Amino acid sequence: MSEQIKIVMAQINPIVGDIDGNVHMIIEAAQQAKQQHEADIVVFPELTITGYPPEDLLFRQALYIQVDAALSTICEAVQDVVVVIGYPMMDDLGERFNMAAWIEKGQIQASYIKQNLPNYSVFDEKRYFESGDQSCVVTYKGVSFGLLICEDIWKISPASQAVASGAEALLILNASPFFSEKHQDRIDVVKRRISEVSVPVIYVNQIGGQDELVFDGGSFATCAEGEVQVQAPEFKEALTPVTLLKQGNSVAIMPGEQAELYEDEARVYQALVMGVRDYIQKNGFNGALLGLSGGIDSALTLAIAVDALGADKVEAVMMPFRYTADISIEDAKLEADALGVHYHSIPIEDMYNAFESALATRFEGYEPDLTEENLQARIRGTVLMSISNKVGKLVLATSNKSEVAVGYSTLYGDMVGGFSPLKDVPKTLVYRLSKYRNTLSQVIPERVITRPPSAELRPDQKDQDSLPDYDILDSIIENYVKYDKSPTQIVEEFGFEAKQVESVVRMINRSEYKRRQAAPGVKITKRAFGRDRRYPITNQYRE
Amino acid sequence: MSEQIKIVMAQINPIVGDIDGNVHMIIEAAQQAKQQHEADIVVFPELTITGYPPEDLLFRQALYIQVDAALSTICEAVQDVVVVIGYPMMDDLGERFNMAAWIEKGQIQASYIKQNLPNYSVFDEKRYFESGDQSCVVTYKGVSFGLLICEDIWKISPASQAVASGAEALLILNASPFFSEKHQDRIDVVKRRISEVSVPVIYVNQIGGQDELVFDGGSFATCAEGEVQVQAPEFKEALTPVTLLKQGNSVAIMPGEQAELYEDEARVYQALVMGVRDYIQKNGFNGALLGLSGGIDSALTLAIAVDALGADKVEAVMMPFRYTADISIEDAKLEADALGVHYHSIPIEDMYNAFESALATRFEGYEPDLTEENLQARIRGTVLMSISNKVGKLVLATSNKSEVAVGYSTLYGDMVGGFSPLKDVPKTLVYRLSKYRNTLSQVIPERVITRPPSAELRPDQKDQDSLPDYDILDSIIENYVKYDKSPTQIVEEFGFEAKQVESVVRMINRSEYKRRQAAPGVKITKRAFGRDRRYPITNQYRE
CATH class of the missing domain: 3.60.110.10 (Carbon-nitrogen hydrolase)
Structure with missing residues (x-):
């Protein structure tokens, strides 16, 4: 039977x-x-x-x-x-x-x-x-x-x-x-x-x-x-x-x-799209909003947002300043046009000058430093949050995992947002995902992928002035964060310079306080920041 | 033997x-x-x-x-x-x-x-x-x-x-x-x-x-x-x-x-002082900085900071705007003088106007709303963070637990800070602690304790325009958060209006996203926000 x-x-x-x-x-x-x-x-x-x-x-x-x-x-x-x-x-x-x-x-x-x-x-x-x-x-x-x-x-x-x-x-x-x-x-x-x-x-x-x-x-x-x-x-x-x-x-x-x-990048991309869509829809927001810089992180975040919600629900804002390159402005516009989202530009010069005047007395005797760079990022964050409050769209932060790991981002600046799609995406994967997305339709201009990354917070700034090459950086992060390997092990296994590894590890440990105030983002690796990695902020541990 | x-x-x-x-x-x-x-x-x-x-x-x-x-x-x-x-x-x-x-x-x-x-x-x-x-x-x-x-x-x-x-x-x-x-x-x-x-x-x-x-x-x-x-x-x-x-x-x-x-308020006060001192010293900051508003939360936070670090390590900044009452300015100055801290005033009018102009086009057709109130708070937050970056003092946030619970605070505004001493201190306890501190030496002017609390973000604003009386609010929060009681139970047990209880509970549930990005603060109750209460942000649960 x-x-x-x-x-x-x-x-x-x-x-x-x-x-x-x-x-x-x-x-x-x-x-x-x-x-x-x-x-x-x-x-x-x-x-x-x-x-x-x-x-x-x-x-x-x-x-x-x-x-x-x-x-x-x-x-x-x-x-x-x-x-x-x-x-x-x-x-x-x-x-x-x-x-x-x-x-x-x-x-x-x-x-x-x-x-x-x-x-x-x-x-x-x-x-x-x-x-x-x-x-x-x-x-x-x-x-x-x-x-x-x-x-x-x-x-x-x-x-x-x-x-x-x-x-x-x-x-x-x-x-x-x-x-x-x-x-x-x-x-x-x-x-x-x-x-x-x-x-x-x-x-x-x-x-x-x-x-x-x-x-x-x-x-x-x-x-x-x-x-x-x-x-x-x-x-x-x-x-x-x-x-x-x-x-x-x-x-x-x-x-x-x-x-x-799905395979590899396509699978991760789907995860990011679903994570963004469900966070926004299940929490009742009427769309998403982000700052476009002309760089690759915001370009990829924009594509994810549009694939998650549809172009009519997404708004992109360019906020140029004196250090913004012309090609950044051009590329941001190209990205917004390619995806068909609502796009506008709000220069931050006047706001920056108002802060500079207000702070002049207190800052007497101090040289310009990171403060002025952070200020630009915070003005941009405040502009985005103001629009968000006014029109009810959720701000998407655009930091990637490499930045989140080493604290290469401004608290209350570019970290502003209700959700952070790339939070667990290392920079090298940001590139791979961007290339993958372009195979579906060309939405990220080629030179955004090929030009050297820059935060454009001071003249001629490049990420690699402050950080190792991203392939080295991401390898150190993966081994230190995902596998809990010690700096010595990483040096022995990969042949990186000891100084470089120690400096990255120090940056990771020192920026826990920033991560604790970061927006949530989709876990896509075996060990994300957040509930997956519970580290003390007050932490004098050195290996 | x-x-x-x-x-x-x-x-x-x-x-x-x-x-x-x-x-x-x-x-x-x-x-x-x-x-x-x-x-x-x-x-x-x-x-x-x-x-x-x-x-x-x-x-x-x-x-x-x-x-x-x-x-x-x-x-x-x-x-x-x-x-x-x-x-x-x-x-x-x-x-x-x-x-x-x-x-x-x-x-x-x-x-x-x-x-x-x-x-x-x-x-x-x-x-x-x-x-x-x-x-x-x-x-x-x-x-x-x-x-x-x-x-x-x-x-x-x-x-x-x-x-x-x-x-x-x-x-x-x-x-x-x-x-x-x-x-x-x-x-x-x-x-x-x-x-x-x-x-x-x-x-x-x-x-x-x-x-x-x-x-x-x-x-x-x-x-x-x-x-x-x-x-x-x-x-x-x-x-x-x-x-x-x-x-x-x-x-x-x-x-x-x-x-x-120690007993009661004295014991809690000691815990707050130790929490602030150790966070700042163990993390290697050279002092603390906070915004003084003339209100009771910042007054108490200032006293705690001075008792933790000494007056010479603490800086207070008043940031008046068109809605700031004269007595707020007077009282802030009195507090700073009584404690002997470095004090200065940075009016935010020009920065506010610069944002208003920059946002005018995008805001066309929209009425003024909470956006403009949040903007004031965010400008103040950015001023404090700029000074912090420049001089290396840690910003202390001044929100109390009642505000943190219902989200009566501005993300990236008054929530800005590396540490949040009153995060787990309900407003009614803020009053009791202030009175206790004044028994040691008079550092908080009497009328700061007796006048009705206000965020001073619009004309004639009072906290109680948006919130129940603080004794009722704190009782609802305690029962909902600490004892996990349902709104129905709270209404039955305390005789509060059902609408009022439901409205507070809704506010608590809706502001989880803000708490997730809040600075750490000292746990002083049996159930603090943070690791002690792990709630989903995306949460449609209704009792």
Whole structure:
């Protein structure tokens, strides 16, 4: 005898805290999965009802009452298809759990408590949850399914425990945030698990941006040998059907949709676009605004903003000063025209002069220094924030990760903004992403990519007057920040000058106070600044 | 037979990451304890060698090599007195532990692994450490001492385990951060433990400011009945001797120094002074700078800065505009004079006019609104930052917790600053602290305390045009933020208008993005903004 079961991977984009909205989204997805794909089972991502990560909202008692009500609503609304869903639960002792429920015929037939609680990188789950120790296996149409949640699959025990309890296939609810190598990491870890437990895996991930995190989706189903039989798209809501076939004692996944995956720069670019779009839309802004300098960072940020929101929602402002090169003004205009955004120019000379006069007495006896450079940046920041306040568009900061790392940016100046798209994008990747974007359509003038980068805050200034070449700088940053290597190790491994490495490391340590006041931005590397790297500001550590 | 053992509680102020400096401090304290008090044993705070909390510095492998070297240095330098010290350790598998060592005659004779790892509030110890499960009891001159670390004493098991293993007295190494009720909490929890295990406790806490945390010291020793026999001072480095007397099977703590403790406002004021002093000094600034408005927040901030650093290190700037009342100008001058700080006035009219002209075209068709108010604040912020850049003094922001909670402040305006002393001080407490400070010497003019508060950003503006009375506002904030109560609960419990409560809660939720870019400030309540309350910015949760 053989039995087919249709499982739909519901790759949705919930909003953190929006319980009513998320419930509506869940019910609609379940109904569509039934109608369009004749689904038997619809599997949703981790903590579907609250969105992920709800952070300290999990400490609010009222949340659990609302989650209970949401579960009842779902039980009532969806009775003709099994729904597997994630949510937080609080017991009578006030202990909290990260749960998954199997909802069938209007009732929670079984539930599972997450066992492995990640408490590293951006994750704080031990702050909130107690862990479970039991498997949850449900038999449906003769097939036994084991439920697991996200981190559970990254270690052996919960999967082998489920299989020991009879599971013939694993349903895994995930909220697995993006970084550039993450999709491959997930496939690898699932294959490793399968090599140990030899059952098919249905892995459902959410999509969407949530503050500094982007979830890339890319849900997939593998057979018991580890081959990916069904691949859902990345960065897109999707209801992707998976057909499970049981014949005798064997459970197979039939080949199905194979969405094409993005590669390298294209993938990171999608993550940035989704991060910007969701931050702006989920927070209710009516568009985005940024300062165009004629340099590559603002050019790329502009392209991302337009791809995220549409040209009519984006405004670019050039704010020239006496050190702005003519070609910067020309290139900024070219970029704005190529993308078709609202563009205008506000020279800052008069404002600068007014500050200079006001400060003249206090500054008597002092030479010009970085103060005057920062002042230009702060005037520009204030102009942008004034327009933002007046017209309701969010300011996008344009600093890249290399600048954020070494503090090559002005606090309350070019760091001004509600969101910072390139915050985790090293300068060398800014170049690669710009070239990639130009392959779709030419929006960044060639010479913006080829001319030496400059902040244009004093005559003939170049970034490389103050910093090593960006390929060296980015390598030092990657090794010091991502891999926690010591300066000595970096010198030995790459042959850079010791002085150069030490100087970069000193700059990184000294600018933690700036990063603490920086806008959020999309995490795209394995270790971003922000929750991912918690450093003291007051810190005399030297290696 | 009877035996006396002299234990010194070494209440020191380490600097996070400054391993060499901390080792020097430890050796000197041990030598002094020996010389001045004929110490047998010197007990130091938790993670003495690295300072607390080292945060993600704990992921750096090189740190552990340096800590090992530091331990060797201490072993070599201090041989005539037992040193009990805290430090992080990494084993061969790369697992990390929060340790205490008993160093006697130049060797680590025993060591202990912390068992209870706090992972709530500001603590992330499960991010870094694995927990131990063994007691550590060392016998010295016939008395068996059990070692425990901080959170261990907050639950029953590690203490009872140590006593079951023969401990006749407990030595507890702590890095227990301050909030206003904390000292009493500690005494209470120690008494509860003693009621269960009936042995004397020697509780050693560090002092000093570390970013948003202040450690208040207040080390103490209790007898087996729970009475505090020796009390070290708060907010002061101290080597406080404790005499332990063993007669037969009984171990007693002899009555000793009883430092007077601070009360209420005086205690909070000391915490703020220490937080400001240590942030500025440990980060190497040569003084502090702030904008004086003639209002109470900047007046109190000025007093704290002067008490922290001395008048000669503090500069105050008045930045009047067309809406500044004459009495504000007078009062600002009176405050600066009373405290003897460098004071000057920089009117912002010309800078404001320059921005207004520059923005005129873009603002055509728009009415004046909050934009123009924010602009004034941002010009002031830019003036302060320019002076800071030029002269090297740190800008202190002057926002209080009530403003920070509801977002009644301008991002990149009055929020500008490297440190924000009143960030966790609700407005009603600002008044109480101001009155307290005036009892020491009259530095805040009476009418600054009695006149209705105003931001003076438009004609005849009063805070209470936009906000509830501060006693109501602060009560709503306390209940919503500190106790996580729902608006409904708050309305029921306090009888406030539902609309008023909902409006405040909405303001709190909407201004998370501002707080994320705020300067650090001293935690003085049980729940501060910052690491203590991790909320999503993108958050549609409504209760």
